[in-house]
Amino acid sequence: MTTTAFRRGDRRISPVFLGIVAVTAVTGWAVWTGFAEQPGVAVFLFVTGAWVVSLCLHEYAHARTALHSGDLSVGEKGYLTLNPLRYTHALLSIVLPVIFVIMGGIGLPGGAVFIERGRIRGRWRHSLISAAGPLTNVLFAVACTAPFWLDALDGTPGAFRYALAFLALLQVTAALLNFLPVPGLDGYGIIEPWLSYGVRRQVEPLAPFGLLLVFAVLWIPSVNGVFFDVIDTVLRGLGVAPYETYRGQDLYRFWQ
Template sequence: MLGSQRRPYEASRAQFRPSPIFLGLVALMAVSGWLAWTDLGNARLNVFLFVVAGWLVSLCLHEYAHAITAFHGGDQMVAHRGYLTLNPLKYTHPFLSFVIPLVFVLLGGIGLPGGAVWVDRHSIRSRRWDSLISFAGPATNLLFTIVLVLPFAVGVDTAAHETFWAAVAFLAFLQLTAAVLNFVPIPGVDGGNLIEPWLNPQWRRAFQQIAPYGMLILIVLLWTPRINALFFKFVFFLADLLGMHFGALQNGFYLFPHLNI
């Protein structure tokens, strides 16, 4: 009987409301961007705050894209888990998704992907939705890249407000590296998760066994000099294709502080 059927989960408005933490990151990005635009205060500090805040905002949006796609694809419990509030503290592995990627940004300007949103794959309606969930995250980074590069592509005068445009260029470069890395077809990374639903059962089992080590594999590959050089060569090629201003980017690299190890 209809009355005996289990009612589907219904999300409340509060589970879609952006968290104060996310709004605070957006505010920090806006304020530091204004300081960089007006050249008030310390230029290096302004660039640092703008890039770090922007990077954390993009990570929240990346995970949100996974979650909202999963919500529409059948796993409505992602709302109950708090993934749709853009609160980084709600994610499964905040350390892997925020701390480690932020360290890599400070080490050398690499937008390392993270993995935080747990999705109940059994509740997803189809393989297409399953792949779309994995695609949504890096697609968000790519869209963020295009938005940030667009002013350079249309010929903005970077000599005016030089510090601000340096920060924008460096943040755009980080977004592009994140998009490229996320699309690498390694188990446990979005690119691998994107193709996994279409593999035969034997290959899927192999993927699932390797997946917990996917991030480690990616880090080891990036630490290999030849692969690292090829990776950055490809990223610079894409940046040029999109219309990146390399003078502003070089200035951004210079102004952003880096960890020396």
């Protein structure tokens, strides 16, 4: 008997996602070659496109891990197609993270896909499902910074180098924020299966407000300064200088 999870259409890559990848590739080429008269516009489209691609892969990683852990319903829900419009919280998963990048240059984590946890057995599997998303951001950050720590950027156009540095900053911030053990974020999802039932019941009402709490705390100047000091330290360790990320952000926000 064929289940909905194994229909071919449930796993076919969405044309929407392929379109986003195409825009990212074309604008990346425009930044690299200097084809665009206004590099800031090309950098904006390239970084935004790559950021949305990483958000789609983040959610896909949650869904794919859940599929192999026993939740076959993720196929029927369209999570395996990489279509951002099929996510349970498209506003939280895609729209708000893009807005926060535009406003403040922070890779804000999005809302996770809906996983039917009752279908999954074993605490380690539950933790791995939650960890799969931010681990995708970690891998994306490694890929973005590899040319820096491999000293492979000789002759690279400055605009492309700075755009890549800013994209790396977004991935590092997203990974760090996602791993925070705050209700509603993936970091809490990793430790939640190991908490007592009583603690989980007490914390559960806070989950819808966890992301808002993180955002509010980051608006505190002293906290914001410490946070970005940590980000700069991580990026330095990966070969990316602070001025490169700042220059990339300046190009990205071309309207200023």
